Amino acid sequence: MTPPPSRRRRGTDGSPVPARTLPRRGAVRRAQAITTYGVGSLVAVEQESFIVTGIDGAEAQWSRDEAPVIHEPRLARVLGVRRFRLPPASGDGSRDGIRVRRFPLWHHCPECHALDHVRRFNSPPGRNECAECSETLVPSRFVMACEDGHIADFPYWKWLHRGRRGDGEAGFCGGRMSLRSSGRTSSLRSVVLSCSCGVPDVSMEGSFRRGALKDLKIRCEGKRPWLRDAPDVPCSQPPRTLQRGSSSVWQPVLRSALSIPPWSDTRVQALAGHWDELRACSTPAEIEIHLKYIFDGAPSPMSARQVMDMLAAMEAEDPIGEDHGSDVDRERRYRALRDVEYERLCAGNPEDSGRHTEQFVCEPPTGDTTSLSGLGLVAPMLVKKLQEVRALKAFTRIIDPETSSEGHEAELSLAPTDWLPAMEVHGEGVFLRLDEDRIDAWAEHPGVAARVEHMRRRHQRVLTERASDPGRVPLSPATPRMVLLHTLAHVMINEWSLDSGYPAASLRERVYSGDEMAGVLVYTATSDSAGSLGGLVAQGEVDRLVPAVRSAIHRAEWCSADPLCVETEASGVGGTNMAACHACVMLPETSCEHNNGLLDRALLVGTPEDPSIGFFSRLLAP
Structure with a gap:
């Protein structure tokens, strides 16, 4: 997780060079550096x-x-970066780690109950204790x-003094604060x-x-302690x-994407970093010249015709007529990315015993x-092999990512970068489709x-309440088709967790809902070998x-x-669910891509008053 202990590095001439003394503190898994302990956590x-x-x-x-x-070129283009990096391991055998502050x-000291800034305790070097x-x-x-x-330390002095200022330095009283627990109850009153x-x-x-803080005229100071030397920014949000x-x-x-043909062929990685130049080519002959330059005259792992097919697939996922730098366009391109995935899952990609470079195998x-x-149901597809790339785009505080607007997303860096941290997930899955005519009826x-x-x-x-710009409020994706598919995915994950050998937290949904889409992919969400048993x-x-x-x-x-x-009539965060709770259809947070929102069990089975609203109510008939 954190910087390694001091070690000796070798200089360019092979001589040992002393390294910086950076203490190591704990360890986290690489997947946690994306999903649990990412930047700003x-x-x-x-x-x-x-x-x-x-x-x-x-x-x-x-x-x-x-x-x-x-x-993952498809996801990289959607997020406006060139590549992704897997966070470094932080185990005892690793040479590097993730920086923390x-x-x-x-x-506060549990013995003398003093409450103060950590530097004022005069701790001995390398130790975090009261002097x-x-x-x-x-x-x-x-x-x-x-x-x-933004995040900052809790304003203990202002909370205690309630606006009463003394004559001490910088307007403070100059006294020493303490924090005690009466032990009478476990509430904040103690x-x-x-x-x-x-x-x-x-x-x-x-x-x-x-x-509470706004009433005491305590404002957010726009502090970003996860960014080194970041200045405080004006902020109008109440803390x-x-x-x-x-x-x-x-x-x-x-943001995630499945590696699908033609991008799922591992030979494509040899062309990473050269797609901008290849997109400028208009004929196979020009591509052939670039391939010779890229591989310095050596044979290219892919032919010019195969490169042309990949460029055509790239253009199919790139809507025309939008500003490529806008957030709205990126969401459109992300939806287009999902549309192409749905088409590939429906078409399948049979396993070829003579080719072992394919990362996507999908068969009926x-x-x-x-x-x-x-x-x-329509005929399902068995996804015997898949690869998913999950990238950490940003993070939010207080509000859920699914209900936030772009303005609420905190950046991972002070200066723009051409890469993002990400992880690869290898596993398997089952793709289910519903009969669209029956859904429409x-x-x-x-x-x-x-x-x-x-x-x-x-x-x-x-x-609307959480949008930073009233003129750019995203539309709710709630439709009968979407809620039905989402709830079906949840009940199938709960069912398969009993028979497949995977716990519910190791399974994940991917809902495909649209005018011409009615499917859901349930797949393994683990990043190790347990994802493909x-x-x-x-x-x-x-x-x-x-x-x-x-x-x-x-x-x-x-x-x-x-x-x-x-x-x-309303349950869940913001009342966005109806008949759904943790005792029936809700899942662990790692399994749901909509944060357990927009769920209604009644759309599957009906209600006692009106069983006909259940899409599968005929299965319950005696």
Whole structure:
């Protein structure tokens, strides 16, 4: 996770050169550096707390052997970068690591209860303890953050003095603050602040109220401690009090893409970094000349005709007539990327025993698929081999990434970079499709339209409230087709977690919903060899799929929270769900790409009052 211990490096002449003395603090997995402990997140190591620094300068700091380059041209073009880098390992055997800084800076001593900046405790060199009582210091439990991603230490002095200023240095009273816990209860009322200047003691009760800091005229100062030498920026967002270990402190904004033909051929990596020059070519002859230059006269692993096909595929995912630098255009291109993935999943890519460079193998099952028509399903596809690249684009604080606008995304670096941290996921999956004609007929049901419209309005209100620019509020994706597919994916993940050998947290959804799309890909979400054990693909065979779908629908018919669950009109964050809770269809956060929002179990099985609104209600008939 953090810089390595001091070591000796060799100079250009082979002589040893002393290295910087950088202490190592803990370790995290590479996947965690993207999904859990990415740039701007807080990491607790024993009794210390750190914030992961930005990627400024990381291109030179990370060695290529420990942080290799990841190539995914489709996703790179959408995100406006040239390449991706896998974060370096941080184990005992690694030579490098991810840089961190101490945060929060306010600590307190559990022995003498002193509360102050860590530097004022006069700790011995290399140790984090109180100089007076030799007790290990405890980082502040509370931090202050805003929706624009800024974060700072909690303003203890202002909270305690409540606007009463003394005559001390810089307007402060000059006293020594302390923090105690009465131990009477576990609530914030038992956490008491006091000061030697004699002001009345104040508890932390009420500090987490949405307008608590704003009422005391405490403003966000625009601090970005994860970026080195970053100046404070003007910020109009009201600050909020958060627990240091809360998931609201940091949430990643991830973008992912499947490696599909022709990009899934590993030979394409030999052309990485040369696509801009190749796109300028208009004929196979020009491409042939460039290939000779790229490989210095050696034979190219791909022919000029194959390169032309890849350039054509690249143009198909690039909408024309938009500003390529705008956020709106990038979202359009990201949706176009998903459209092409859907087409490839439907078409398949058979396994070729004579070629071992393919990272995408998708085939139909071998059994008779006619029995699926009674379930409303089209013939599934077995994705026996897939590769997904997940890139950390930015991060958010307080708000969910799915309900945020571009203005709320905090940057990973102070200066623009041509790369982003990312990870590769190798695994397997099952691609399910629903009969579009049956979906269209079902979506015309007045009860279905009313429920989805109720969810859409609530979701749109959340998007409007959290948008930084009222003129660029994203539209809610809630449609009958989308909510149905999303809920179906959740119940199938829960069902397959019982039979496939994978826990629900190791499975992930990828919903394809649109005017001409009605499918969902359930695939393994692990980044190691456990992602390709074959247990999930086996569930896609017809003889197993039919009973699995029936079992999943029957399980969704009842919830341990019924009748409250099925009768609720709003649940989840912002009320964007209806009949959905953690006892029935909600999944671990790693499995859902919509943060457990826009779910309604009633659209699968119906309600006791109106069973006909359930798309699969006929499966429940006695």
